[in-house]
Structure formats: C-alpha cells, structure tokens
Amino acid sequence: MLSSVLSHEDCAKCRFCCSFRRQSLWETPLFGEETAARLAKLYPEAKFKPREGVLTIDIDNCYKTDDPEEEALCPFNRNGCVLTGDDKPFDCSIWPLRVMRVNGHSAICLTPTCPVISAKPLSVMRELAADETGDIILRFAAAHPEIVKEYREGFPVLREEKDR
Ligand code: SF4
Ligand code: SF4
Incomplete structure (x- = not known):
C-alpha cells in the first residue's frame, strides 16, 4: 500500500x-x-x-x-x-504507519524507526496520509477498531480522523 x-x-x-x-x-x-x-x-x-x-x-x-x-x-x-494477499495483516501492509487514538479520534501516526521513511521529509508522509491511502486506512480502522493503538510519545501525527 x-x-x-x-x-x-x-x-x-x-x-x-x-x-x-x-x-x-x-x-x-x-x-x-x-x-x-x-x-x-x-x-x-x-x-x-x-x-x-x-x-x-x-x-x-x-x-x-x-x-x-x-x-x-x-x-x-x-x-x-x-x-500475501488477504493473509497479510493490514497492520503489516501499512507499516510504518500506525493508527493511534489521539484526542479521542483515530489518527494516522508514523512509527519513527523505519530508516527509509525516516530519511524522507515528514511532508511526504503527511501528503500520503492526506490522500486516498489515508482514507483507506481510516476507513479500515473504523471497521476494525482493534487495530487502533493507544498513542505513544514520539510518533508524529500525520492526520486525525476528524479531518476526514
Ligand atoms: S511482521 Fe513481517 S513477516 Fe510477520 S506477518 Fe507482518 S510482514 Fe509478514
Ligand atoms: S525499510 Fe525496513 S523498517 Fe522500513 S518498512 Fe521496510 S523492512 Fe520495515
């Protein structure tokens, strides 16, 4: 994805x-x-x-x-x-993005430990989260709330669910 x-x-x-x-x-x-x-x-x-x-x-x-x-x-x-395919957990298909609970909403956050993504400007990932990819992630999280994690310090928030 x-x-x-x-x-x-x-x-x-x-x-x-x-x-x-x-x-x-x-x-x-x-x-x-x-x-x-x-x-x-x-x-x-x-x-x-x-x-x-x-x-x-x-x-x-x-x-x-x-x-x-x-x-x-x-x-x-x-x-x-x-x-592969549907066997691959959704969590894995979006990593290093994570859905976390921020201010009572689901939010797309960035795990800071992927060396390839960390080398890119944060704006690139914010754009990705703002587009159709982010829509798909937030729709999935709404249907599968079990993937929504508690927020952790140090994970930049790219997009909050309330922005949809
Ligand atoms: S953690 Fe890695 S090996 Fe395990 S299911 Fe996810 S992508 Fe596959
Ligand atoms: S570059 Fe490394 S840390 Fe980043 S998603 Fe691929 S395997 Fe994972």
Whole structure:
C-alpha cells in the first residue's frame, strides 16, 4: 500500500520490522480467527494468542537471552514475509504507519524507526496520509477498531480522523 514511498528492494535490504524486541510486542500484527486457524495448519510452528478480540502471533517464548535489544522473528518471516494477499495483516501492509487514538479520534501516526521513511521529509508522509491511502486506512480502522493503538510519545501525527 505504501509502494510510492517504500520499495520491495528497500525492505529486502532491511527487514527490520518483521522482528520484535520485548518492548515492541504491542506492535505484533493482528489476525482474524479464520485466517489464523488456516495459517496455523500451514505453519504449525506459528503460535497465536488473543489480543483486542482477535489474535496475534505469540513469540513470547522465542527470546533466548535477557537482552532487551534481542529481536524475536515473526514466524512468517522466512527471508521475507511468506504471507500475501488477504493473509497479510493490514497492520503489516501499512507499516510504518500506525493508527493511534489521539484526542479521542483515530489518527494516522508514523512509527519513527523505519530508516527509509525516516530519511524522507515528514511532508511526504503527511501528503500520503492526506490522500486516498489515508482514507483507506481510516476507513479500515473504523471497521476494525482493534487495530487502533493507544498513542505513544514520539510518533508524529500525520492526520486525525476528524479531518476526514
Ligand atoms: S523498517 Fe522500513 S525499510 Fe525496513 S523492512 Fe520495515 S518498512 Fe521496510
Ligand atoms: S506477518 Fe509478514 S510482514 Fe507482518 S511482521 Fe510477520 S513477516 Fe513481517
């Protein structure tokens, strides 16, 4: 969905966002029950746990050390994500954008840790959030409130839902 600002080549060289430190576990992607059940059969090593009325990957036991910087891989990251189409969580298709609750509204915010996007002027991402891409994201969030996260300091707000 963000192909105008992020290429496959960029991500292939990076792969940062398909692994999680313990402090980033709030960001793990969400799956509907049917999708998770089907994926669990195809990928038996993938474990799921409930969150926000749906399911997310359970990688709590995948850490091998106490190092807070250790990253645990998403089970669907096999040298790149193996999920395509509707199987790919919406969260993943919009990252590093996030929908967060700001002033009682859903807002499109920017995760500050993507090196490619962080190198671009913030105005580029504000324009993207203001256009059809932002409309799609906010419409999805309205229909799937489970993807809306609590606001976190340091995530620039690109567009608030009330601006629609
Ligand atoms: S952090 Fe950014 S560049 Fe790296 S894989 Fe994720 S989206 Fe792609
Ligand atoms: S589901 Fe795919 S894109 Fe999302 S975190 Fe896992 S490997 Fe990455």
